[in-house]
Amino acid sequence: MTPERAFDEKKVSDEDRSRVVSQAVVRAAERLGLSNALLARVIGVSDATASRLRADSYRLSKGTKPYELAVLLLRLFRSLNAILNDDEAMRSWMRSPNLALGNKPIEMIGSVTGLVSVINYVDSRRAPL
Incomplete structure (x- = not known):
């Protein structure tokens, strides 16, 4: 279940969505x-906004591009965590050259197309449900 679908199934305020997504992406x-x-x-x-986000003095607003990109980053994290289930292994994977992707994932996720490519690659490597 995606984070957005979980929100849709419950009556959750936009403020609560913002808080949960902001804290989760941090x-x-x-x-x-x-x-x-x-x-x-x-x-x-x-960079200053990211710093405020980490300090919990800024929240991402639903319907904005940063919110949508944060949800994509959460999707990448959840997929990697499902496969590797180890923070150090995830960090190592992100920083290692990947022949299939043609680059280090950490260097790709700074662009929307790179982030989506990494997500698609990781999703394709997960076991079918």
């Missing part, structure tokens, strides 16, 4: 070992 970035600068680039905000 935790995912920490577990993946992403710097503030890289998190900012991935979700399309300034």
Whole structure:
């Protein structure tokens, strides 16, 4: 179940969605070992905004591009976590050259097309349900 679908099944306010997605993307970035600068680039905000997001003094707003990109980053994290189930292994995978992708995943996720390509690759490697 996607984070958005879980929200749709319950009556959740936009404020609650914003809080949950904001906190979840910060935790995912920490577990993946992403710097503030890289998190900012991935979700399309300034470095200062990423810093405020980590300090819990800023929230992503539903319906904005940064919110949508944060949900994509969460999807990548959840897929990797399902496969590797180890933070150090996920960090290592993100920083290792990947022949199928043609680059290190960490270097690709800074663009929307790169992020989507990495997500599609990881999703294709998961066991069928």
